[in-house]
Amino acid sequence: MTAVSSVEVVDSVRDLPDSALRLLAGAGSLYAAPDWLAYCEASAGGTIRLVLLRGKGSEEVVGVAAVRRVEDDQVMPLYNLESLLARPLAPTHPSLVAAVSGGYCVLAVAGDDPGLRSRRRAALAKAVVAHADAEEYAATGFLYLPADDAVEVATACGPDFGEPFLVAARAVLPGGWPDFEGYLSTLPSPRRNKIRRERKQFAAAGITTRVLHGADELGEESARLQLALRERYGVAGSIEAILRDYDHLRAHVDHRLRVFLSEKDGVPIGLCLALVDGEDLHLRLAGFDYAAVGSDFAYFNVVYYEPIEWGIRNGIRSYHFGTGTYRAKTARGCRLEPTYAVVRWPGDARSDHTAQARDRAAELAVELGLDPTAPSPEERR
Numbered sequence: 001m002t003a004v005s006s007v008e009v010v011d012s013v014r015d016l017p018d019s020a021l022r023l024l025a026g027a028g029s030l031y032a033a034p035d036w037l038a039y040c041e042a043s044a045g046g047t048i049r050l051v052l053l054r055g056k057g058s059e060e061v062v063g064v065a066a067v068r069r070v071e072d073d074q075v076m077p078l079y080n081l082e083s084l085l086a087r088p089l090a091p092t093h094p095s096l097v098a099a100v101s102g103g104y105c106v107l108a109v110a111g112d113d114p115g116l117r118s119r120r121r122a123a124l125a126k127a128v129v130a131h132a133d134a135e136e137y138a139a140t141g142f143l144y145l146p147a148d149d150a151v152e153v154a155t156a157c158g159p160d161f162g163e164p165f166l167v168a169a170r171a172v173l174p175g176g177w178p179d180f181e182g183y184l185s186t187l188p189s190p191r192r193n194k195i196r197r198e199r200k201q202f203a204a205a206g207i208t209t210r211v212l213h214g215a216d217e218l219g220e221e222s223a224r225l226q227l228a229l230r231e232r233y234g235v236a237g238s239i240e241a242i243l244r245d246y247d248h249l250r251a252h253v254d255h256r257l258r259v260f261l262s263e264k265d266g267v268p269i270g271l272c273l274a275l276v277d278g279e280d281l282h283l284r285l286a287g288f289d290y291a292a293v294g295s296d297f298a299y300f301n302v303v304y305y306e307p308i309e310w311g312i313r314n315g316i317r318s319y320h321f322g323t324g325t326y327r328a329k330t331a332r333g334c335r336l337e338p339t340y341a342v343v344r345w346p347g348d349a350r351s352d353h354t355a356q357a358r359d360r361a362a363e364l365a366v367e368l369g370l371d372p373t374a375p376s377p378e379e380r381r
Helices: 019-024 032-045 114-132 146-155 180-184 189-204 220-232 239-254 298-313 326-333 345-366
Strands: 004-010 048-055 061-070 095-098 107-109 140-145 164-175 207-213 255-264 269-277 279-290 318-320 335-344
Touching: 004 114, 019 032, 019 061, 019 107, 032 061, 032 239, 048 114, 061 114, 095 114, 107 114, 114 140, 114 146, 140 164, 146 335, 164 326, 164 345, 180 189, 180 298, 189 298, 207 298, 220 239, 220 269, 220 279, 239 255, 239 269, 255 298, 269 298, 279 298, 279 345, 298 318, 318 345, 326 335, 335 345
Parallel strands: 095 140, 279 318
Antiparallel strands: 004 048, 048 061, 061 095, 061 107, 140 335, 164 318, 164 335, 207 255, 255 269, 269 279
């Protein structure tokens, strides 16, 4: 028994009933919150859909999943199944991907009983697959799942989806220190000394940082900083696209937005955009004038140390640094929380794509330094 009576797919957060909004608001994650999903919907250009489960004998929504349609390269690699493959054999688009901006899979279910929640999560995953089948998507994937959730989803979706595989890790820095020296005390002595030098050189360069609440001061100048970082790492973008993103941030999550804007002689030379969720701070986007920052350790100060200093003064207990650049994050005290994918590749390429994804996962496990003796998700099934 799944304690579910009906499934519905809606096109917008605006169409969600109150019970669904309450469920998302209580899901315990910024990335499942209704305002964040509204931002995702706007920034994704109408490709987001929401799959709802209603309780048996009730109109109450007991499960919500957020999915997006992916076509060609019209999405960041984080949400493109093709990015998991070294050598795609055939086009797999359009595909359906259960993941939202922030590297999070929204499979929110109601209930206090673990068994009931598990059954509802399985029913919700099946509903996503049914939607994918009805729309004839070539590939379907659930990305950025915790290990236990990945096992539940893989079991519910059946053998065509194969076993869960490692896809990324979230870097989380636990806070709660009385001051910056308290943070440094958690690190090895050589790292503490290195960070003190980086802070001293940053200050000696005459760089100051302002913390902006909301997106009012974001514009072409800050967009150029972000574009410079994208171009440095070969990521597509434009000033116009970044300005549109600012508009979406203003419209939906402006009250959460904190901008760490570093200036030299009154001129912006670096910034980091972050989101506040209670006692959590989520660090998301950065940008720099690389000609101006020189060797002043602007990157690490703007992206790590300035937000930590601010967070200590403002009651932040946990810092979320997202995925990627794992060595830099663990060197600064972050713990890594592995996340997994469950994917149904196109039938004519399933075997090869599965092997490619597993090879990539094995390389990532080495990069993350995961304990090879720890049970994998498939071994928990």
